[in-house]
Amino acid sequence: MTARIIPVEAFDLVVFGGTGDLALRKLLPGLYYRDRDRQLSDDSRIIGAARRPIDRNAYAMEVEAALRRHLPPQDLDKDCLARLLRRLDYVALDATGVDGWPELAEALAGADDRVRIFYLATAPDLFAPICRSLAAAQLVTAAARVVLEKPIGQDLASARAINEVVGAVFPEEQIFRIDHYLGKETVQNLMALRFANSLFEPLWSSNAIDHVQITVAESLGVEGRGEYYDRAGALRDMVQNHLLQLLCLVAMEPPTSLTADSVRDEKLKVLRALKPIRGADVNVKTVRGQYRAGAVDGTLVRGYADEIDGQNASSTETFVVLKAEIDNWRWAAVPFYLRTGKRLPARASELVIHFRAVPHSIFGEAAGALSPNRLVVRLQPDEGIKLFLTAKEPGPGGMRLREAPLNLSFAETFKVRTPDAYERLLMDVVRGDPTLFMRRDEVEAAWAWVEPILKGWRERNEPPRPYTAGSWGPSAAIALIERDGRTWYEDAA
Numbered sequence: 001m002t003a004r005i006i007p008v009e010a011f012d013l014v015v016f017g018g019t020g021d022l023a024l025r026k027l028l029p030g031l032y033y034r035d036r037d038r039q040l041s042d043d044s045r046i047i048g049a050a051r052r053p054i055d056r057n058a059y060a061m062e063v064e065a066a067l068r069r070h071l072p073p074q075d076l077d078k079d080c081l082a083r084l085l086r087r088l089d090y091v092a093l094d095a096t097g098v099d100g101w102p103e104l105a106e107a108l109a110g111a112d113d114r115v116r117i118f119y120l121a122t123a124p125d126l127f128a129p130i131c132r133s134l135a136a137a138q139l140v141t142a143a144a145r146v147v148l149e150k151p152i153g154q155d156l157a158s159a160r161a162i163n164e165v166v167g168a169v170f171p172e173e174q175i176f177r178i179d180h181y182l183g184k185e186t187v188q189n190l191m192a193l194r195f196a197n198s199l200f201e202p203l204w205s206s207n208a209i210d211h212v213q214i215t216v217a218e219s220l221g222v223e224g225r226g227e228y229y230d231r232a233g234a235l236r237d238m239v240q241n242h243l244l245q246l247l248c249l250v251a252m253e254p255p256t257s258l259t260a261d262s263v264r265d266e267k268l269k270v271l272r273a274l275k276p277i278r279g280a281d282v283n284v285k286t287v288r289g290q291y292r293a294g295a296v297d298g299t300l301v302r303g304y305a306d307e308i309d310g311q312n313a314s315s316t317e318t319f320v321v322l323k324a325e326i327d328n329w330r331w332a333a334v335p336f337y338l339r340t341g342k343r344l345p346a347r348a349s350e351l352v353i354h355f356r357a358v359p360h361s362i363f364g365e366a367a368g369a370l371s372p373n374r375l376v377v378r379l380q381p382d383e384g385i386k387l388f389l390t391a392k393e394p395g396p397g398g399m400r401l402r403e404a405p406l407n408l409s410f411a412e413t414f415k416v417r418t419p420d421a422y423e424r425l426l427m428d429v430v431r432g433d434p435t436l437f438m439r440r441d442e443v444e445a446a447w448a449w450v451e452p453i454l455k456g457w458r459e460r461n462e463p464p465r466p467y468t469a470g471s472w473g474p475s476a477a478i479a480l481i482e483r484d485g486r487t488w489y490e491d492a493a
């Protein structure tokens with residue numbers, strides 16, 4: 001099966017933080033693949049902008065080395081690589097000062113009609129200064145777009161302050177707030193599953209669903225991002241954006257169309273219907289943890305404090321579990337358990353919809369316990385969808401029942417490469433399609449929900465619970481769900 005590649009308009013893409021980890025690990029590899037697929041016009045340009053005083057050639061060498069490091073050798077085609085490198089330019093620039101801005105203006109001169117993208121792959125405290133400087137240098141054209149990486153701010157107030165400044169420079173439809181989870185193939189498939197099939201919608205509510213689990217587990221640690229991560233922690237880094245966006249896609253009402261505002265209006269309603277977790281509830285409905293040294297996949301790894309070279313004990317959480325509830329008709333009394341953490345046993349992200357048990361069993365004890373149906377949407381790795389059903393084991397021995405999955409593996413079914421989320425999102429920015437990006441009110445609603453939890457933790461002032469690297473988090477995370485008579489999916493599997 002071949003994918004249909006629709007070329008995008010010519011563009012100039014300026015990557016602030018062009019020498020940084022995100023640019024080299026995700027953005028440039030993503031552009032390479034789309035270039036290899038011939039989606040980029042020959043005259044599209046990529047301009048790295050960063051503080052380091054290097055020239056175009058040195059930048060091109062850095063990008064080439066990064067592509068060789070991050071792409072599988074069989075995907076590296078000499079001609080495609082050369083074509084991508086030819087597109088590169090570099091401007092050394094001080095994001096908070098005046099140096100380099102005239103050079104950037106010069107690099108962009110004469111191309112005011114082209115799609116112009118400013119990708120801010122920087123810390124969020126640089127978003128406002130960069131936007132002000134873009135305006136001062138008169139670089140914001142009608143076809144300009146700004147892309148903001150998450151997290152937008154540290155809390156609601158700082159997110160609002162950033163949104164104010166960015167919004168004074170760019171109209172909302174020219175602002176693309178990235179949550180790369182929305183670009184993942186399986187996340188988009190969740191919309192297809194829910195809204196392109198008639199099977200699930202009648203069951204998609206508290207009538208048939210007992211609870212939902214959303215897990216984003218990582219086996220990696222903080223990987224040289226300690227300075228950022230120690231100020232953020234798992235709640236800001238993962239829950240405020242990725243996990244809440246996944247929750248929205250599971251819980252939202254069917255939008256009337258796939259247009260950006262239809263989808264985002266429905267997500268916003270979910271965020272606004274989330275029951276606040278505050279006061280004593282913070283103790284009951286949240287667990288935070290931090291990893292100690294241990295073995296992940298047979299390899300010994302350091303604890304968080306050593307990994308970030310912490311002089312003082314850090315109270316940043318690297319793991320969090322929350323019990324979220326949505327105060328609306330569809331989801332009354334259906335908890336959404338959210339869980340994410342670093343240095344867990346495996347990289348595994350999945351949504352698990354646990355259906356209710358049958359109201360009355362006609363099978364005797366010999367049949368064994370009946371497992372309620374579960375629908376598992378596996379985001380990564382091994383993208384796919386599994387529907388667990390109860391079936392009779394073949395052969396003699398009476399009516400013996402067992403759980404067995406209907407398994408839709410995307411790799412086996414579609415036999416095409418699963419593109420990285422950034423590829424799709426970068427092309428959507430060029431096309432000017434904001435459907436898979438967060439609108440200002442969504443970001444602020446997500447912060448508004450997260451903030452009382454942060455406040456509760458601050459007031460309690462307790463260190464995060466320790467867990468051994470390579471385990472599924474502190475025992476309190478298991479207790480949180482077991483108190484409700486439920487178990488985490490991988491524990492049950």
Ligand code: BG6
Pocket residue numbers: 218237238
């Ligand atoms: C990023 C977080 O947004 O998502 C990282 O800042 C995290 O801490 C990453 O590792 C996970 O993304 P993925 O696509 O590897 O699941």
